[in-house]
Amino acid sequence: MSIDLGMPSSGVAFVPQLAEGSPALGRKDYTSDQDVRWCPGCGDYAILAAMQGFLPELGLRKENIVFISGIGCSSRFPYYLDTYGMHSIHGRAPAIATGLAMAREDLDVWVVTGDGDSLSIGGNHLIHALRRNVNITILLFNNQIYGLTKGQYSPTSPQGFVTSTSPEGSIEPMFLPLAVAIAAGGTFVARGWSGDTEHLTWLIKEALGHRGYALVDVLQPCVSFNRMYSYNWLRPRVYKVQDEPGYDPGDKTAALVRAQEFGDRIPLGILYRTEDEPAYEEQVPALAAGPLVQQPLRTTSAEDYESLKMEYV
Ligand SMILES: Cc1ncc(C[n+]2csc(CCOP(=O)(O)OP(=O)(O)O)c2C)c(N)n1
Numbered sequence: 001m002s003i004d005l006g007m008p009s010s011g012v013a014f015v016p017q018l019a020e021g022s023p024a025l026g027r028k029d030y031t032s033d034q035d036v037r038w039c040p041g042c043g044d045y046a047i048l049a050a051m052q053g054f055l056p057e058l059g060l061r062k063e064n065i066v067f068i069s070g071i072g073c074s075s076r077f078p079y080y081l082d083t084y085g086m087h088s089i090h091g092r093a094p095a096i097a098t099g100l101a102m103a104r105e106d107l108d109v110w111v112v113t114g115d116g117d118s119l120s121i122g123g124n125h126l127i128h129a130l131r132r133n134v135n136i137t138i139l140l141f142n143n144q145i146y147g148l149t150k151g152q153y154s155p156t157s158p159q160g161f162v163t164s165t166s167p168e169g170s171i172e173p174m175f176l177p178l179a180v181a182i183a184a185g186g187t188f189v190a191r192g193w194s195g196d197t198e199h200l201t202w203l204i205k206e207a208l209g210h211r212g213y214a215l216v217d218v219l220q221p222c223v224s225f226n227r228m229y230s231y232n233w234l235r236p237r238v239y240k241v242q243d244e245p246g247y248d249p250g251d252k253t254a255a256l257v258r259a260q261e262f263g264d265r266i267p268l269g270i271l272y273r274t275e276d277e278p279a280y281e282e283q284v285p286a287l288a289a290g291p292l293v294q295q296p297l298r299t300t301s302a303e304d305y306e307s308l309k310m311e312y313v
Pocket residue numbers: 071072073074075090113114115116117118141143145146147148149154222
């Protein structure tokens with residue numbers, strides 16, 4: 001049975017729902033038994049709360065939800081949700097998630113990553129995952145610092161930012177993840193922040209409903225190592241593009257301009273979205289008959305194997 005999120009093609013169209021008559025799940029069912037180890041006041045809490053709040057609403061089978069993370073404070077996220085999850089390797093979560101989504105269209109696959117994880121060591125993987133449009137939802141926990149390793153500047157730190165690895169101010173210009181995502185061929189590119197959980201929840205739901213690769217950049221303070229980007233700094237600067245008269249998230253050129261704005265004004269919301277591009281999985285001939293795990297095992301006879309071998313020798 002598929003779930004109808006009221007979208008033309010839902011990102012969870014092939015994910016099974018709870019069996020009819022089974023009790024509805026609540027926030028507690030999605031909360032694991034692990035102690036949350038983030039610092040008090042960390043922006044990560046708001047994202048976890050948003051996720052635990054809306055996942056039960058979907059009525060999906062918990063066993064069919066998977067969170068893949070990389071490395072960093074943010075990448076501890078899968079421990080705290082009572083779903084399947086994998087705390088994987090630095091920067092490679094999009095690659096692992098791609099394999100999973102390709103093999104199992106009955107899974108709701110998420111990537112959780114930090115600005116250091118996905119934009120430094122993982123930059124290459126992120127760009128190509130966006131370009132391929134695999135059906136995955138990615139949450140980029142963007143605190144503009146390496147939190148776990150105690151405060152080195154990250155690609156999204158602003159130029160001149162003083163940290164332990166940039167005592168005289170970072171020389172590199174700030175990386176603009178949303179502009180890169182749009183330029184790389186991203187089909188759903190959005191930003192929320194941990195100071196507005198209601199808006200963030202809406203954004204994440206929209207991202208999940210998108211068939212293809214959906215990126216949500218989430219601005220959030222690291223209260224221990226990034227004292228600049230606090231709630232007080234961010235609050236007067238953020239605004240929602242959907243409140244701007246005439247803003248059209250289908251206009252790629254306008255979205256690219258907007259995605260480069262980060263300073264006195266910081267855009268939030270769905271900057272760019274298109275439902276016109278097919279997901280990668282839909283274009284792979286071998287998957288036309290369904291996910292590989294559901295296809296019968298095909299074996300090659302000894303003669304066929306020998307003749308194939310001879311083609312190469
Ligand atoms: C291959 C490798 N290189 C470096 C590290 C050290 N390391 C761990 S987390 C991290 C950066 C994490 O920053 P970010 O993704 O922004 O996550 P945050 O802690 O801020 O949530 C680094 C460099 C590592 N674990 N593995």
